[in-house]
Amino acid sequence: MRFLGGTILTWAALAGAAWADETALRIGDPERGAEVFQVCAECHQVGKGAEHGTGPHLNGIFDRKVAQFEDFEYSAGIIRARRAGMVWDLEHLDAYLTNPKTLVSGTNMEFAGLSDPKDRGDVLAYLRQFSANPQNIPEAAPTALKQEVELSPEVLAMVGDPEYGEYLATECTTCHQLDGDYDGIPVITGWLAEDFVLAMHAYKQKIRPHPVMQMMAGRLSDEEIAALAAYFGALE
Amino acid sequence: MRLNRRGFIGAGIATAAALQAPVVLGAGKPRVVVIGGGAGGATAARYIAKDSDGAIDVTLVEPTRSYYTCFFSNLYIGGFRELSSIAHSYGKLASEYGVNVVHDWAIGIDRDARTVSLAGGAVLPYDRLILSPGIDFVDGAVPGWDVSQQNKMPHAYKAGSQTELLKAQIESMPEGGVFAMVAPPNPFRCPPGPYERVSMVAHLLKQINPTAKILIADPKEKFSKQALFEEGWQKHYSGMIDRLGPDFGGGNVTVNPDAMTINIDGAEEKVDVCNVIPAQKAGRICEIAGITEGNWAPVDGHSMQSRLDENIYVLGDATDQGDMPKSGFSANSQAKVAAMAVRGALTGSKVFPAKYSNTCWSLIGTDDGVKVGAAYEATDEKIASVSSFVSQTGEDAALRMQTYEESIGWYAGITSDMFG
Numbered sequence: 066m067r068f069l070g071g072t073i074l075t076w077a078a079l080a081g082a083a084w085a086d087e088t089a090l091r092i093g094d095p096e097r098g099a100e101v102f103q104v105c106a107e108c109h110q111v112g113k114g115a116e117h118g119t120g121p122h123l124n125g126i127f128d129r130k131v132a133q134f135e136d137f138e139y140s141a142g143i144i145r146a147r148r149a150g151m152v153w154d155l156e157h158l159d160a161y162l163t164n165p166k167t168l169v170s171g172t173n174m175e176f177a178g179l180s181d182p183k184d185r186g187d188v189l190a191y192l193r194q195f196s197a198n199p200q201n202i203p204e205a206a207p208t209a210l211k212q213e214v215e216l217s218p219e220v221l222a223m224v225g226d227p228e229y230g231e232y233l234a235t236e237c238t239t240c241h242q243l244d245g246d247y248d249g250i251p252v253i254t255g256w257l258a259e260d261f262v263l264a265m266h267a268y269k270q271k272i273r274p275h276p277v278m279q280m281m282a283g284r285l286s287d288e289e290i291a292a293l294a295a296y297f298g299a300l301e
Numbered sequence: 302m303r304l305n306r307r308g309f310i311g312a313g314i315a316t317a318a319a320l321q322a323p324v325v326l327g328a329g330k331p332r333v334v335v336i337g338g339g340a341g342g343a344t345a346a347r348y349i350a351k352d353s354d355g356a357i358d359v360t361l362v363e364p365t366r367s368y369y370t371c372f373f374s375n376l377y378i379g380g381f382r383e384l385s386s387i388a389h390s391y392g393k394l395a396s397e398y399g400v401n402v403v404h405d406w407a408i409g410i411d412r413d414a415r416t417v418s419l420a421g422g423a424v425l426p427y428d429r430l431i432l433s434p435g436i437d438f439v440d441g442a443v444p445g446w447d448v449s450q451q452n453k454m455p456h457a458y459k460a461g462s463q464t465e466l467l468k469a470q471i472e473s474m475p476e477g478g479v480f481a482m483v484a485p486p487n488p489f490r491c492p493p494g495p496y497e498r499v500s501m502v503a504h505l506l507k508q509i510n511p512t513a514k515i516l517i518a519d520p521k522e523k524f525s526k527q528a529l530f531e532e533g534w535q536k537h538y539s540g541m542i543d544r545l546g547p548d549f550g551g552g553n554v555t556v557n558p559d560a561m562t563i564n565i566d567g568a569e570e571k572v573d574v575c576n577v578i579p580a581q582k583a584g585r586i587c588e589i590a591g592i593t594e595g596n597w598a599p600v601d602g603h604s605m606q607s608r609l610d611e612n613i614y615v616l617g618d619a620t621d622q623g624d625m626p627k628s629g630f631s632a633n634s635q636a637k638v639a640a641m642a643v644r645g646a647l648t649g650s651k652v653f654p655a656k657y658s659n660t661c662w663s664l665i666g667t668d669d670g671v672k673v674g675a676a677y678e679a680t681d682e683k684i685a686s687v688s689s690f691v692s693q694t695g696e697d698a699a700l701r702m703q704t705y706e707e708s709i710g711w712y713a714g715i716t717s718d719m720f721g
């Protein structure tokens with residue numbers, strides 16, 4: 066299955082102009098989204114008078130740079146994403162809701178993610194009602210409901226060769242420490258294979274921001290990413 | 302595919318060697334000698350010892366007991382690091398990985414007998430030899446200067462006492478004095494290094510001697526990360542730094558260490574500190590081994606094997622390999638490829654196609670970090686760049702700070718990759 070991210074990226078780059086052509090469909094059902102949001106509401110408030118709780122309030126989240134509240138204490142992972150210039154546009158919100166850790170390693174958000182694209186589309190439709198510029202949000206179904214990185218089941222199911230992964234990993238260990246120490250570069254040991262694979266493909270497709278990682282992941286094949294996931298996943 | 306064939310050939314040889322070695326050599330294990338304990342040599346020694354699980358005897362020859370990394374030594378000059386924080390010992394390589402660490406100078410190589418002789422008199426036999434000696438300076442590159450003058454005009458391009466000396470000289474400059482740098486021609490160790498150094502010297506002077514001036518005589522038209530450095534110098538150290546490129550005689554320089562003068566294209570200048578970074582060549586042991594062509598040791602990009610001796614591998618700054626810059630990151634990257642190739646040749650272990658990468662971070666001012674990097678692959682001709690990136694001018698402060706923090710993480714990563 067071919068990844069459609071190229072299309073997403075083009076849309077993101079062209080912003081409003083491209084969005085306009087894609088507003089024929091709704092991104093989801095806001096009423097159903099309000100129900101789905103009940104899970105989120107344990108930590109996040111949205112709407113009139115919303116305040117920070119365990120998580121920050123979500124008013125005006127669309128198209129805001131991540132981690133903008135000075136009165137909220139963010140995780141190191143989210144702050145890294147902010148410094149890298151990440152913006153809560155539709156694709157990043159959708160990716161984050163799919164699996165927070167895949168988009169932002171080290172996030173504090175204790176949430177496994179919404180695997181059903183319809184749930185995400187509906188929650189996003191609900192949330193967009195509390196953002197100031199909803200006209201900038203595309204309502205085309207393929208965009209709204211798209212996973213951040215769409216990988217074929219074959220790629221996701223690929224079982225990596227840890228021996229090959231160990232060799233490939235020697236490129237990673239110039240910066241990432243195998244013993245799990247954090248000195249400014251994220252820890253990559255002990256990840257679930259699927260999270261690792263999704264994150265690497267997100268770099269490869271230049272959805273996750275970071276020039277070094279985009280370059281490193283950019284030349285890894287599907288098998289090589291699987292091999293690295295197998296190797297690092299087995300390390301504590 | 303050439304790579305696969307190479308892997309197979311290596312494996313075949315290795316099997317033969319493994320069967321025959323005990324008979325022919327009368328010794329149980331193949332022996333690897335590594336000369337030079339920096340980013341290339343320490344990494345190679347560690348990986349071969351670790352991955353062969355004791356099947357290969359690894360000896361590392363390195364004169365110094367305390368190794369000071371060149372990378373981050375500029376940050377010591379700028380006051381961002383303690384000198385002790387860039388010092389490393391070889392204790393773990395010996396105790397945890399079983400590397401035989403010999404603190405001595407290699408002074409001779411007999412390629413026919415496959416032995417290395419040390420200044421202390423010992424002779425080390427090898428099956429494979431890895432040379433990672435770093436750089437030496439080209440004689441007469443800067444008229445008036447040679448290493449006997451290095452205390453008057455330090456190069457500080459091998460870290461440690463030279464770095465300490467240079468910093469001490471900067472700290473005792475008279476008010477409003479002049480710091481001069483004679484920059485090297487290409488190719489040389491750490492392409493952004495001289496310019497990061499200028500940034501760090503400026504940072505230090507701005508605090509302790511703000512009317513001091515910095516003068517760079519540079520034989521090169523262009524230099525690494527030039528737009529980023531020039532933007533940063535303007536921003537942080539406006540009016541302090543003057544660079545004379547070749548158009549202004551920056552390539553026509555003589556120095557007089559006794560008089561503390563520098564002559565640029567006929568114009569004599571009295572200076573207070575003069576940092577002479579001469580033209581460079583492969584560490585001398587490469588010449589002694591007879592594996593250089595011109596100033597550098599040519600290698601096969603698939604394996605880092607010397608093009609002139611199949612039993613010798615060369616790493617890092619000393620090599621002529623193609624597109625990779627001479628950097629600690631490059632040497633570390635090359636070391637892993639060579640370690641794999643050497644293990645494959647000696648024990649028949651699997652050999653995968655070579656992959657290389659490099660990133661160089663530089664600090665321009667407080668929390669103002671930039672980076673440049675590339676990925677490489679081996680062709681039959683050379684190691685070729687396949688993709689690259691560089692920080693952009695005008696980046697916001699948060700991203701620059703993140704880049705700096707990332708460089709600190711990288712330092713921790715690479716030094717644990719080298720020394721365990």
